[in-house]
Amino acid sequence: MSTETFIHKNFKPEALAMIGTIVDILDSYEQQGYDLSLRQLYYQLVSKNLVVNDERSYKNIGNLVSDARLAGHIDWDMIKDRGRETIRNPHWGDPADFLESVAEQYRFDLWHNQPCYVEVMVEKQALEGVLEPVCRRHDVPFTANKGYSSSSALYETSKRYINAFEEGKELHVIYLGDHDPSGIDMSRDVEERLDLFVKTSTNREDEIGPNEDPAVIMHRVALNMDQIKKLRPPENPAKLTDSRADGYIERFGRKSWELDAIEPAQLARLVTDAIYGVMDYDKMQVQIDKMDTGRADILKFAKEYRKKKK
Numbered sequence: 001m002s003t004e005t006f007i008h009k010n011f012k013p014e015a016l017a018m019i020g021t022i023v024d025i026l027d028s029y030e031q032q033g034y035d036l037s038l039r040q041l042y043y044q045l046v047s048k049n050l051v052v053n054d055e056r057s058y059k060n061i062g063n064l065v066s067d068a069r070l071a072g073h074i075d076w077d078m079i080k081d082r083g084r085e086t087i088r089n090p091h092w093g094d095p096a097d098f099l100e101s102v103a104e105q106y107r108f109d110l111w112h113n114q115p116c117y118v119e120v121m122v123e124k125q126a127l128e129g130v131l132e133p134v135c136r137r138h139d140v141p142f143t144a145n146k147g148y149s150s151s152s153a154l155y156e157t158s159k160r161y162i163n164a165f166e167e168g169k170e171l172h173v174i175y176l177g178d179h180d181p182s183g184i185d186m187s188r189d190v191e192e193r194l195d196l197f198v199k200t201s202t203n204r205e206d207e208i209g210p211n212e213d214p215a216v217i218m219h220r221v222a223l224n225m226d227q228i229k230k231l232r233p234p235e236n237p238a239k240l241t242d243s244r245a246d247g248y249i250e251r252f253g254r255k256s257w258e259l260d261a262i263e264p265a266q267l268a269r270l271v272t273d274a275i276y277g278v279m280d281y282d283k284m285q286v287q288i289d290k291m292d293t294g295r296a297d298i299l300k301f302a303k304e305y306r307k308k309k310k
Helices: 014-033 038-047 053-069 095-105 125-137 151-166 181-201 223-230 247-253 264-278 282-310
Strands: 116-122 142-144 170-176 216-222
Touching: 014 038, 038 053, 038 125, 095 282, 116 125, 116 151, 125 142, 125 264, 142 216, 151 170, 151 181, 151 216, 170 181, 170 264, 181 216, 181 247, 216 264
Parallel strands: 116 142, 116 170, 170 216
Antiparallel strands: none
């Protein structure tokens, strides 16, 4: 636990009850291996009908969480502020400590012998805490686009896809975004621009066109209308100021839904299932076995080093 008391505050009984519920939610997700953003926490409260879904309610929960953390009621480590991480160098006491700490980071390319190449992209950085562990576990590159992806970022991504194409691999993107005017359009934008970069760089310009087979296969695994009907996440009004609002409203009506509102475990499962859908598990296991052997060798080196120092 990382609770610390910086202020003393007398909370009203209803506020204390809400803090207790928040702590229970955070504890539950910590046990599953997830940390939440404030937005994700808020949507968990909305889904339990404990708060209304509007900006004032979100602001009130934010203020309550801030006060509760300062007063020592909520663990500081259990709510993450994505995009405001401090980067610093790691340190070790001796080479043996270093070897033991990095043994888990020794990795084979688990997709080296796979027929496909896949990356996962999400519209929101706030969901890194849920999706990055899944991708790290399965050795899949992960990108939080923070809205529309820049041309520079997609160009760099295309280079990895081009390398995979030249190795004869089938190319896949697993994508997650909001169900709103821009969120729907973002997956189209990624698919079209990445496909353009790959086709042009692999001398497939003649295939560029709306009716041609894509070089890159897009899997928009969330948020889709069938999931909305099944999971019934809290709804928001579609942003009428969005330039894409008219086309969205014509297709889906005036409601929109945020990816943050989906339970983290469900999002992780969607990505895991999509990865397994393009993976040859037997070939993956061969690479995992090689990697485990390498990690054991590193730990053996560390143990022998300690013996020599004695």
